[in-house]
Amino acid sequence: MFRRLLLQMLFVQLSAVSVHSACSFPGYTTFSRKWETLISQERHTVGAYWTFNQTTVEFLSLTRPQTSDVYDCIRELSNNFLVQLNTKYTETDQSPNDQGNGNGQLMTHRCVKLFRYSDNVLQVKLSPLSVLGPMEQICHESQTPWESYILVWPKITDYEACPIVGGFQFSITDPQKNQLCANLYLPPVLESRCIEEEGLNIEFRNFNCRGNLGMQLNQELRCLGSWTEGNFTFSVTTSTDQMWPRLWLFRFPVDMQQGEFNVEILSEIKVVTTEKIDPSVEHHTMHLSKKIYTSTCEDEAVTCVSCNNSNILGFCQRTCDVCHTNHMGSFPNNTIGNWIQFSIDGAKYVTVSTSSMEIGDTNFSCIGLEIKRWYKTKDRKVAVLFFANGCRPRYLCVDFVQRSTSVQQYRLSQYVLWPQQPSMDADDVCDEDLFAETKSKPSKNTPGIHKYKTVVTANETKQKVPCGLTEGYLQLNAHFPDKRSCKLFVNSCKNDSQTSFDLVLSDDCDKSILTENKQECIATFVDDTNGDQVVITQDSNTSIAYCWVLHKEEWEPRPRYFLTYAADCNSDAAKYILYRNYTGYISYFDIVAGPDLLGTYSCSHDIVSLLRKPDNVTVQSISMADITTPHFNLDAPVFTTTNPDAAGSNIKTPVHTSNCGSKSQRILINLFIMATVYFIVIQKI
Numbered sequence: 001m002f003r004r005l006l007l008q009m010l011f012v013q014l015s016a017v018s019v020h021s022a023c024s025f026p027g028y029t030t031f032s033r034k035w036e037t038l039i040s041q042e043r044h045t046v047g048a049y050w051t052f053n054q055t056t057v058e059f060l061s062l063t064r065p066q067t068s069d070v071y072d073c074i075r076e077l078s079n080n081f082l083v084q085l086n087t088k089y090t091e092t093d094q095s096p097n098d099q100g101n102g103n104g105q106l107m108t109h110r111c112v113k114l115f116r117y118s119d120n121v122l123q124v125k126l127s128p129l130s131v132l133g134p135m136e137q138i139c140h141e142s143q144t145p146w147e148s149y150i151l152v153w154p155k156i157t158d159y160e161a162c163p164i165v166g167g168f169q170f171s172i173t174d175p176q177k178n179q180l181c182a183n184l185y186l187p188p189v190l191e192s193r194c195i196e197e198e199g200l201n202i203e204f205r206n207f208n209c210r211g212n213l214g215m216q217l218n219q220e221l222r223c224l225g226s227w228t229e230g231n232f233t234f235s236v237t238t239s240t241d242q243m244w245p246r247l248w249l250f251r252f253p254v255d256m257q258q259g260e261f262n263v264e265i266l267s268e269i270k271v272v273t274t275e276k277i278d279p280s281v282e283h284h285t286m287h288l289s290k291k292i293y294t295s296t297c298e299d300e301a302v303t304c305v306s307c308n309n310s311n312i313l314g315f316c317q318r319t320c321d322v323c324h325t326n327h328m329g330s331f332p333n334n335t336i337g338n339w340i341q342f343s344i345d346g347a348k349y350v351t352v353s354t355s356s357m358e359i360g361d362t363n364f365s366c367i368g369l370e371i372k373r374w375y376k377t378k379d380r381k382v383a384v385l386f387f388a389n390g391c392r393p394r395y396l397c398v399d400f401v402q403r404s405t406s407v408q409q410y411r412l413s414q415y416v417l418w419p420q421q422p423s424m425d426a427d428d429v430c431d432e433d434l435f436a437e438t439k440s441k442p443s444k445n446t447p448g449i450h451k452y453k454t455v456v457t458a459n460e461t462k463q464k465v466p467c468g469l470t471e472g473y474l475q476l477n478a479h480f481p482d483k484r485s486c487k488l489f490v491n492s493c494k495n496d497s498q499t500s501f502d503l504v505l506s507d508d509c510d511k512s513i514l515t516e517n518k519q520e521c522i523a524t525f526v527d528d529t530n531g532d533q534v535v536i537t538q539d540s541n542t543s544i545a546y547c548w549v550l551h552k553e554e555w556e557p558r559p560r561y562f563l564t565y566a567a568d569c570n571s572d573a574a575k576y577i578l579y580r581n582y583t584g585y586i587s588y589f590d591i592v593a594g595p596d597l598l599g600t601y602s603c604s605h606d607i608v609s610l611l612r613k614p615d616n617v618t619v620q621s622i623s624m625a626d627i628t629t630p631h632f633n634l635d636a637p638v639f640t641t642t643n644p645d646a647a648g649s650n651i652k653t654p655v656h657t658s659n660c661g662s663k664s665q666r667i668l669i670n671l672f673i674m675a676t677v678y679f680i681v682i683q684k685i
Helices: 002-020 310-315 573-579 607-611 663-684
Strands: 035-040 045-052 056-061 068-077 080-088 105-116 121-126 147-152 166-173 189-192 200-203 218-229 232-239 247-253 260-266 283-289 337-343 346-352 356-359 362-366 379-385 394-402 407-412 453-457 473-479 485-491 500-505 519-526 533-539 545-551 560-565 587-593
Touching: 045 147, 068 105, 121 218, 337 545, 453 533, 453 545, 473 607, 485 607, 500 607, 545 573, 560 573, 573 587
Parallel strands: none
Antiparallel strands: 035 045, 035 147, 045 056, 056 068, 068 080, 080 105, 105 121, 121 147, 166 189, 166 283, 189 200, 200 218, 218 232, 232 247, 247 260, 260 283, 337 346, 337 453, 346 356, 356 362, 362 379, 379 394, 394 407, 407 453, 473 485, 473 587, 485 500, 500 519, 519 533, 533 545, 545 560, 560 587
């Protein structure tokens, strides 16, 4: 009896080895619990689901009768996976290649190829069913026909960049070959990625121009994932409806630099690489052409016959002589100059002249529309942004706040699309509501894009101001975006007229993240929105500008310090760091003790000894080498982090290795132990 029990335990261990030593599907396949596929009728119909686990994948057909195919991954080679298929059939089902094991199950093999286009779009290609053979043979492209599936998970708040850029007028051909809206006086418009916060927008201008497409008259679309296959670039697009997003597949030509080209809109998510699309696949063809606008005093309408109709005046401004303004405005004198904007994404110049403002490689001009409302004393100016890619001009409002002679803050409103009616004035563009984040589309986990950004003068000499620190040592615990921490002191003793301070770091602090260089205060102010105290400093060695924010939650006994690059601190940053997993910061600090607090450290304390490790204790130093900092090089207009794959973050995820071995290795060890025990017991029996 005991011998039988041991044999059963060994069998269980051997079974575990056979299962867990199998290959594993990539982690990105589990981003969605159920991937939708065979999507048609703009996602009114979903034909099947793919569900990935670590070593298995299930294909669930939603057609009648429903079938469920379960694949076990048994070998991996690059992005190719050899799988074993177990399919249960009903009595009426016919097996395509009956190699049953007598239990009503089909045991066969095939190759799975995985292609990842984004977090929300995958492609799966399946080789034909085959008997077990060499993996290189089963996965060879000569095995035909391969089945192809586009897998989509449409519910997301962060989107991919669409492959098409610019603005285009268009007409459209429906599936019945009817050409729609080719002769409208106001042509339909498609615009994509004109500015950062916009996706792909279509203005049909007339309901009849949509054909059979179930789109809105003004349809906002976001791209979930794009790829190139054959001679075309494909992009899965979604509506912004949060309840039930609808899907379309756009097919673009690879070369979109020419002035005119066609774009196919498919109502089902199906890759078609042939030049002509089969009529059974519902699709519409857009005929795009580009028109460049170099002034706001132009006609968008094709024909402007009568100027007596007030509804068309905005589209016939030049013909009807109703342009808003032809004279330039001027920015405030204290804003004119060269400024530098330091952020987690790098550094870029901000140049303000009398009538223009350039931020990186974006330039817009101040126009002469006057502010008339209560905030006319504020330094708000109307500007206009022009494009060379066919996008229509955009009006925006620029709001300046001077924080010191060396520091300015600016913010940009939401854009107002040209053309507007002649009655538009500066108050319409600079309305406070247009600076609100609720009406904009910020990226996921990123503080508002319409908040103030801090810039510092590019002049080498900057006027220093008092930092506002009480003389003494302030003890802090630092917390970094990768969840590590260390201890340090802020040293405000013996500073230059209280206009500077430095940090005293423990051995656990990585000096490539926090520096002991002197921090010179160049601006201090109170945030008008939430009352936070803000200090802008410049590193005396590198000249990089930082922002220190003292923020306190109502229910907490003490405030915290938050450290970011100068342009990244705003009234939302602290809450995003604490509650929204925002990682675009350097560190935040818990205040442990210091001047005016319990446990004061005066300038006479030997705080270095407090940070020194005991000689008789071996402590492994915390390395933060996996964190990279932005490379600030002002020889180029725009700069990025050393990690181009991190959106809004300069953190590389550390790879943790275990000294316990893999799961299959541990099972083999257990198997060896069980076998040893078994033979010892057998000998004694």
